[in-house]
Amino acid sequence: MEQFDSRLPELREQRNRVHDxxxxxxxxxxxxxxxxxxTIFSRCGDEVFIEQGFYCDYGDRIRLGDRVYINVDCTLLDGGKIAIGDDCLIGPKVQILTINHALSPxxxxxxxxxxxDVIIGKNVWIGASAIILPGVTIGDGAVIGAASVVTRDLDSNCLYLGNPARMERRLDD
Incomplete structure (x- = not known):
């Protein structure tokens, strides 16, 4: 876990520019x-499509692979790095979060x-309204069901459902 001060003037300025x-x-x-x-992303692969309603804070911490599809109303809070592999499908209203706060009042x-950081492998499908919490790595070919909350690393080629997301079954190739 890395300390991050979002109140620094240069970060506020960058956020304002990216929000615009x-x-x-x-x-x-x-x-x-x-x-x-x-152009704001650290990498944006070929054939990336982003639907209306997209939101992020900094952009330069987001790395998108080739043929990534981001559906409507997605939020990527990118104080940490977010890497999304090739051929990923991100459902509507998905939230990918890298920021956290102290638990102690x-x-x-x-x-x-x-x-x-959040790392998402290749050919991952994240269902509608799923939430990916800070520090998570998702393996290649995983599927996260709608409204699931990912709180820990997920293996490749498995279906995950629920809050917290738990493996439902392995997926055949």
Missing amino acids: ICRQFNRSPSKGNLKKLK KERLKKENFCQ
Whole structure:
């Protein structure tokens, strides 16, 4: 877990700039605004498509593989790095979070943040309204069911459901 101070002036400025780009895209998701949105990422692979309603904080901590599809109203809170592998399908209203706060009420008054990277393998399908919590790695070919909450690392080629997400079964190739 890495300490992260989102109150630094340079980070507030970057967030404001990226939020403006997201707002422009969400008002008019034309190819021009999609192209502008894609420029904020540390990597944006070929044939990436992002639907209207996309939100992130910094952008330069997000790495998208080839042929990634991000459906409507997705939120990526990218104080830490978010890596999404090739051929991933991200359902509507998915949240991928890298930021956390102290559990202790006294410590929380300091307003410090902590970040942990999220790594999503290749050919992963994340169902509608799923939440991916900080520090999680999801293996290649995994499927996360709608409204599931991923609290820990997930193995490749398995179906996960629930809150917290638990393995339902292995998937055949």
